[in-house]
Structures are given as structure tokens and as C-alpha cells.
Amino acid sequence: AVEVGRSQTWASLEAAAQWWCNYSGIQYILLLKISPQGIQTRYALYDIAVLGTLPAPTASGTFRHNAAAAAANVSFDMRRILSIPANQALPTGVNATAVVDLRVVMNFVLQPMSPN
Template sequence: MQRDVRPSSLPVTLDSIKRAFEAISFEHLRHHWTTSSEPFIVISNVSVDLFNAYFEDDEDAPFALRFVDLVDGGIIITDFPSKVHEAFIDRFKSAFLRATGDGDEVATRGSFTASRGRGIKKKQADATFGPLRQPPNRVEPPPVDEGPQRVLLDVGDWVTLAVEVGHYETWNGLEVAGNWWSHYVGMKYVLLMKVNTTATKLQYRLYEIAQVGNLPALSRRGSMTLDNIADAKSPDPPLRHAREALPANMNDYCCVNLLRVLEIARRIL
């Protein structure tokens, strides 16, 4: 891995992580991602606990948790909030809520900080969705089963769809992120998408999560560009599962026209 911000020989602290992030510019990142295939490492020798502590309240952090990862003790920057990235996510959220049939029954949890228990790095997705309240026939949210750290999810933390969008991020990085979410109890679907720099091409991979564990085989994948609107196909995950009732007016399938989302995102850039 290439080190763009050299790690200090001194023990890593919250302050040293903060200083390392503050030394990075978006121009530096753009240059790196367009000239190198190596990860951009901010600082090394970071423990999981220190990583989680730094991003406990990241509102003022130069880079939000959804744009970073902890790999072998090194904090890496995976992407950044470019206009393309943020415009696409914003339009996707609106399109998804419309496609459910009744967006008032869906909680948009945004990029909340998710935890899978002590000793495991925390995570943010680009967008997350879940039930607004206890669904019919469900007594309580599922438990987080992490050995001795067993925690019952509050309905406010119950996510059934996690969406990760890559602009500069690689497919490998997106799959690593998706794999984290496939271990998040209660998850039903993980949607990974990659948008090119001009917002004219989109690739997606949809995973249906039947049990907690590594990402399963793909349920659906596709690639589309703005010049093949007629032939484009989008993922349409079912909202209804066996023996699970849906609130009134909710569609059985949620069909989002991703190419339309891409088209509008490009138009507002």
C-alpha cells in the first residue's frame, strides 16, 4: 500500500489522526486517484477502538466515516463527496421512496453510524433504509449477535437496505463495504453502485441477504449508460418476504429506474 501521509513513529492518538486528515487536500486526493491504483493511506498503526473513537462524532471531521475504512491498521480514504457522488445519492433516495409505494412507511436512516458490537470497526453507508416502525407480525427488531456482545437493535437502528456508491472507489472497496453490511443483523439487501466521473455510466450489483455472513452470490447486476435508456434494466428487490406482511399501500417490489436517477443527477450538476 502506498503511504501518502507518513505515519508517525510516536503512538497514534486522536490528535495525530486529526492532524493527518487536516493535512490532506481534495486536490491531493484527485491527483492520487487519477495517477495511482494504490490505496490512499492517511495514517497507520490505528486500533479499532481508536478508529471508532475518532469517528464517534464526525460532524466536524474533514472526511466522514462513509468515505474511509480501516484496513490492517491503516486508515484509508475510499472516496469523497464529489458533486457527482452526492447528486446521484440524493436522487436515488427520492426515487427509492417513491418506488416503495408509500415512502411514509420507510425510514431513511441516511449515513448513520452503525455498530456490530465491541471490537469491530463502525461503518456508514451512503444511504440506508429500514422500517419506520415495527412491521406487521414482527415483535421486536433482530439481535446483533456478536458472541458475548449481544445487543438488541432499536428499531431506529434497524436497516434492511444499505446502499454504497463509488465514484473514485474501486469495486474491491465497494465489496468490502458490502461485506460489512452483510454481517449486520436484520439486513435484507445490499446495493453497490459505481458512477463514472461524468455521470454518464452506471454499474450496479444487488445482493439479497438471507443470513448473517459474507456477501452471497449476486442476485442481480447490470451496466447502463445514458445512450441506452431503452435497454436499461434496474434492480427490483421485493419488499415482501415470506410470512411477513407489509403496511397498506406498499408495493411488493421496489423498482427504481437507476438510469433515470443517473440522468437527473447529471442534469443538476
């Protein structure tokens, strides 16, 4: 599940994460809070292991958009995402881990919002 907020508080995004973790099949919850000016994003990735329990984030941080800085990577276990048991092969061409650079994603998402 992904929750993105701009005008919402971080507490309201965490409340949404708590709501999502009550649903069977949810493996990860990613919260993204865009600053009101749209220049930075705070994020937290939760790895849901127990239904109904929101654990501490496995990854979290803040990054500025369009900044030439290190990647803001989060990783996902593709077996869990695709519901493939550990003893079964992944489909051809699918890596065991998906790494997503949130900086690249958010720069792409916010591009239409930028003044030209």
C-alpha cells in the same frame, strides 16, 4: 444498504458490501459505481440471506446515463424491507415488490453535476 462510489474502486465497494452484510437486519446491499466522467454506472444488488455472507449478486450490470435504452430495474421484496411476516398483510397501497429503475434514479442524481 447502498454504497455509491465515483473515485473508489469496485473492489473497495465490494469490501464495503462485505462489511454491511455483517449487520443484523440488512436485507439488500446495492453497489453503484459511477464512471469518472459520470456517463455510466455499474451496479450489483446482493440479497442478504445469511448474516456475514456476501452472496453472488442477484442483479448486476452497466448502463449509460441519459441513453434511450431499456430500464435498469432492480426489485425489492417489500415484506423484507418493512420486516412484515409472510402471513401478515402489507399496508394498504404497498405493492409486494418494489421495482426501481436505476437509470431514472441516477439520471436524477447526476443532473446537478451535468454542465449546462
